[in-house]
Amino acid sequence: MNMNRRKFIKTTAVAGAGAFAVPYILPSGRLFAASGEQLAPHVVYVLFAGGVRQQESILQRYLADSQGLPWEGNILYNMFNGAPPTNKIVYGTDQGNGAAGGTPIPQILSQTLQSQGTLFREVSSQSNGHYGGLNNLLQGSQVTTQGLKQKPVNPTIFEYLRRHGGYAATDTWFVGNGIANSIPLLNFSNHPDYGASYGANFFAPSITFGAPGFEHLADAKVYHPENELNPMYRMKYFLDQSFSSVGTAGDSIGNTEDEKQHIKAFMKQTYERVTQNLIPHPPVTDSNDALTVGYACEVIREFKPALTVVNLSNVDGCHTDFTGYLRALHRADHALGHLWNFIQTQVPEMASNTILIASPECGRNLQHNPIKDSNDWYAFDHSDDNSSRVFTIMAGPNVPAGLSIGSESNPVGITSDNVLTIAEILGVKNEVQVAGLVQAESMSLFDRI
Amino acid sequence: MSSSNEYLFLMNMPISKYLLLVSVFAIGFAGCKKEIDPDRYEVNPVELYSSIGEKTKEKSREQYVSILYTNLFQQALSGNELVEIIDCLESIGDKELGREVLISNFMNKPGVILPTDSVMRANPDVFIQDTYERFFVREPSQAEITWFRNFIESNPQLSPELVYFSFALSNEYLFY
Numbered sequence: 001m002n003m004n005r006r007k008f009i010k011t012t013a014v015a016g017a018g019a020f021a022v023p024y025i026l027p028s029g030r031l032f033a034a035s036g037e038q039l040a041p042h043v044v045y046v047l048f049a050g051g052v053r054q055q056e057s058i059l060q061r062y063l064a065d066s067q068g069l070p071w072e073g074n075i076l077y078n079m080f081n082g083a084p085p086t087n088k089i090v091y092g093t094d095q096g097n098g099a100a101g102g103t104p105i106p107q108i109l110s111q112t113l114q115s116q117g118t119l120f121r122e123v124s125s126q127s128n129g130h131y132g133g134l135n136n137l138l139q140g141s142q143v144t145t146q147g148l149k150q151k152p153v154n155p156t157i158f159e160y161l162r163r164h165g166g167y168a169a170t171d172t173w174f175v176g177n178g179i180a181n182s183i184p185l186l187n188f189s190n191h192p193d194y195g196a197s198y199g200a201n202f203f204a205p206s207i208t209f210g211a212p213g214f215e216h217l218a219d220a221k222v223y224h225p226e227n228e229l230n231p232m233y234r235m236k237y238f239l240d241q242s243f244s245s246v247g248t249a250g251d252s253i254g255n256t257e258d259e260k261q262h263i264k265a266f267m268k269q270t271y272e273r274v275t276q277n278l279i280p281h282p283p284v285t286d287s288n289d290a291l292t293v294g295y296a297c298e299v300i301r302e303f304k305p306a307l308t309v310v311n312l313s314n315v316d317g318c319h320t321d322f323t324g325y326l327r328a329l330h331r332a333d334h335a336l337g338h339l340w341n342f343i344q345t346q347v348p349e350m351a352s353n354t355i356l357i358a359s360p361e362c363g364r365n366l367q368h369n370p371i372k373d374s375n376d377w378y379a380f381d382h383s384d385d386n387s388s389r390v391f392t393i394m395a396g397p398n399v400p401a402g403l404s405i406g407s408e409s410n411p412v413g414i415t416s417d418n419v420l421t422i423a424e425i426l427g428v429k430n431e432v433q434v435a436g437l438v439q440a441e442s443m444s445l446f447d448r449i
Numbered sequence: 450m451s452s453s454n455e456y457l458f459l460m461n462m463p464i465s466k467y468l469l470l471v472s473v474f475a476i477g478f479a480g481c482k483k484e485i486d487p488d489r490y491e492v493n494p495v496e497l498y499s500s501i502g503e504k505t506k507e508k509s510r511e512q513y514v515s516i517l518y519t520n521l522f523q524q525a526l527s528g529n530e531l532v533e534i535i536d537c538l539e540s541i542g543d544k545e546l547g548r549e550v551l552i553s554n555f556m557n558k559p560g561v562i563l564p565t566d567s568v569m570r571a572n573p574d575v576f577i578q579d580t581y582e583r584f585f586v587r588e589p590s591q592a593e594i595t596w597f598r599n600f601i602e603s604n605p606q607l608s609p610e611l612v613y614f615s616f617a618l619s620n621e622y623l624f625y
Contacts, residue, residue, distance in 0.1 A: 169543070179536060184539045184540065202540075202541065202542025202543075203541065204540035205540075207536050208541060212537050213540070215533060216533060217537050219557050220551075220553035220554040221553045221554070223553070231611060235611070238600075239620070242621070243501060243504075245502075246504060246621070246624065247504070249544070251545065253543045260543075260546050264549075267550065
């Protein structure tokens with residue numbers, strides 16, 4: 001090379017300046033990346049888990065504040081510090097010779113999430129119903145006109161991230177526990193400034209990778225991307241162009257052709273892994289929530305998303321079965337512990353740089369309803385003020401460890417805070433605030449610490 | 450014989466004779482020339498759309514899947530299968546991707562009825578015309594015929610299956 005040192009430095013400097021000066025057009029069409037710094041490149045957000053009473057979760061009262069029995073203890077010991085109950089154990093598995101549910105599931109995490117991160121002990125849920133609560137957790141706003149079987153009215157966190165952060169469709173995932181209760185509607189809103197083209201990918205694994213999926217999706221023909229799919233898409237685009245003045249599908253979330261290929265290959269691979277029993281489910285899989293988390297692990301390992309939202313809901317059996325509720329709570333904690341452990345040990349690209357957030361969408365009533373279960377224990381609905389009491393737990397980089405904030409007499413935080421918190425972690429908090437569609441009093445939880 | 454007598458006659462007939470009578474009628478019908486009487490069979494003649502702009506309504510998922518199945522298999526989909534397929538589409542966030550996977554799955558099933566490659570290439574204009582009528586219930590414009598003819602002729606590896614796939618995945622197919 002004839003280039004001398006001075007010329008090399010000059011050339012490099014010019015090229016470097018050019019690189020900074022030329023705007024980078026993101027996949028979303030946004031000219032520049034988000035203005036804020038990221039606190040972490042990945043967030044895993046668990047909607048936990050179908051209406052959770054503070055009494056049996058954060059307050060660790062077990063049967064004491066529900067059935068008038070004197071047994072207390074912590075059945076969520078992957079999440080919270082505290083000793084488990086010593087009597088009347090019904091929440092475990094049926095293994096061994098003891099009573100049904102008499103064998104507690106072993107703890108997965110060597111250190112609880114509470115020790116690893118920050119716990120907001122008393123948070124106000126903005127809705128005491130599931131759909132309102134879930135919408136609140138994903139939109140960061142309370143919309144009184146939000147109806148069941150209706151797309152979110154305001155943008156979801158997925159849309160904020162994709163529109164303002166330039167994230168690709170496969171950077172945002174929502175793994176649902178099923179397709180009931182409007183769950184599949186939550187991956188994007190019908191807000192005119194956001195909507196489908198900024199939505200998240202979604203699977204309801206119990207369907208997609210369950211019996212219906214095996215029957216109607218698993219045998220999908222694999223076409224050659226260049227020789228077959230490319231001309232097929234060219235014909236489709238020609239047909240769409242002819243029809244463009246009349247209408248469009250309006251329900252495509254804008255996966256690129258490469259992303260579609262990636263998702264289809266993932267689906268094919270997952271069907272094979274299901275057949276081979278290779279899905280990384282939690283050790284105990286006797287609940288749909290546990291199975292859902294196994295598939296969420298699969299999505300995380302494959303796509304390493306910026307945001308993965310996982311919805312759990314088995315706890316809602318508490319409407320009629322308190323024993324089943326305790327079992328579901330224990331399993332949701334088990335599944336959450338497994339998820340966090342999986343990320344830290346099986347996904348090197350996300351270990352140590354992922355923040356986990358978990359919040360119930362609502363609590364449950366203080367007073368029971370008249371329904372008794374097989375243990376003669378009363379069931380609980382969710383409609384009173386106690387249903388507005390929940391917690392939020394966070395762990396990961398930049399989250400203070402071992403910090404506990406708020407108390408029963410001093411609530412700190414509202415569930416709509418989570419949207420701004422995730423926006424801050426992934427660098428778009430300012431943009432979300434400027435959009436002006438989140439609840440006025442919500443703040444990033446980092447600002448509440 | 451009045452209709453009531455006819456009924457009694459059938460009721461009193463031994464089952465073997467009854468089956469024989471049914472068989473004779475069935476063979477007789479099978480031997481007849483098929484002429485569908487729209488009034489008798491309640492088959493509604495379908496008018497082709499005169500223009501693309503007439504399609505203003507979006508099909509429901511149920512309509513889309515039922516019509517797609519009928520177009521590809523030339524028979525009706527069972528109610529149970531329809532419900533399961535709708536659930537499958539609900540379980541995938543990117544609906545267009547879901548439709549793509551569903552169509553790919555249909556294409557892999559026995560019983561899918563597709564024109565052969567030689568039929569398509571023997572007379573591309575007729576194939577294009579038929580495909581537009583089958584999927585879009587309208588006639589193609591001259592520009593559309595020309596584009597597709599050129600595309601088919603310049604892509605020797607293009608199969609009728611891929612053409613059908615593109616129509617089934619198109620936005621126009623979502624509307625009626």
